[in-house]
Amino acid sequence: MNRKRNLLVTITAGLLSGLLVYGVYVLQLRQVKFQETVNIVVPQRFVAAGERLRADxxxxxxxxxxxxxxxxxxxxxxxxxxxxxxxxxxxEPLLKWKVGKFRLLPGRDQSTFQIPRDYVLSVSSGIRAGDKVIVYGSGAESESVRLFEEPVTVASVKTSGNLEIDDMDDSNLKAMASNDQAGMYAARRDANGAIDAINLNLTELQWLKLDALCKDGKSKVVIAYSSDSLDIAASMVEEEAVR
Incomplete structure (x- = not known):
């Protein structure tokens, strides 16, 4: 009886020792994994939504x-x-879904507004969807002013037939269907057509400011192409060169 009991105790002690050794091994392995590090990209300061990332x-x-x-x-x-x-x-870790190079949809605090024809004095002919533009107010009885401090994004530009200005030889719709964002953007830049309507992504305050300026007919807006759009084109060229 004592022999059986001693055998059981020995076996139990052996199993417990084995489990203890295995537990120590797992903890050490986990510790080694945590000690391995990787360098990730982070913003060096707070970056507001809609701001374009620079090296600094x-x-x-x-x-x-x-x-x-x-x-x-x-x-x-x-x-x-x-x-x-x-x-x-x-x-904070910069997750890829938090940024985009071909952003046409309005931001969280924005809406897409079609600017009434009566509000527009002139639009740069080379503007395409995805471009950054600067909006100025101009009137015969008032001083010309820059309406918004930051450039705003063009959601779309359309012809008098309410069609998106597009490259007929290489449609951006085909690029969109194949999820080729670079191709979509390039097609819109090569497109030709007279701009009859332009849609801008604006905050509510921006729209109210623009509407208050133009609704009495005494002032209109001038929509000018911004050099910020060149940053997108340059980055696309660099990416293609790397590929």
């Missing part, structure tokens, strides 16, 4: 490899010229 805005942060997820960005170069879709906090 981005830095690196070292995190445990076990905390890394594929949505985190590792290369700051691929983010240059991208626009923040949502506000980005300083030193």
């Amino acid at each position: 805005m981005l830095g690196e942060k070292q995190i445990a490899k076990a905390s890394y997820v594929p949505e985190m960005s590792l290369d700051a170069g691929e983010l240059l010229g991208a626009e923040a879709i949502v506000p980005l906090g300083a030193n």
Whole structure:
């Protein structure tokens, strides 16, 4: 009886020792994984939604490899010229879904407004969807002013037939169907046509300011192409060169 009891105790002690050794091994393995690190891209300061990323805005942060997820960005170069879709906090991991280079939809606090023809004095003929534009107010009885401090995004430009101005040889609709964003943007830039209607992504306050200026007919807006749009084109050229 005592022999059986001693045998059972020995076996139990052996199993417990084995489990203890295995537990220590798992903890050590997990500790090693956490000690491995990776450098991810982070904003060096707060970045507001709609702001375009520049090299001086981005830095690196070292995190445990076990905390890394594929949505985190590792290369700051691929983010240059991208626009923040949502506000980005300083030193927080910069997830890829939070930025985009071909942003045509309105931001969280914006809506897409078609600017009435009676409100428009002139529109730069080379403007296409996705471009950044500067909006000025001009009137015979008032001084010309820049309406908004920051450039705004063009959602679409259309002809008198309510058709999106497009490249007939290489339609942006085909590029959209194949999820080729670069092709979609390039097609819109090569398109030709007279601009009859333009849609802008504006906040409510921006629209109310524009409407208050123009609704009495004494002032109109001048919509000018912004050099910020060149940043997008330049980044596209750099990406194609790398490929």
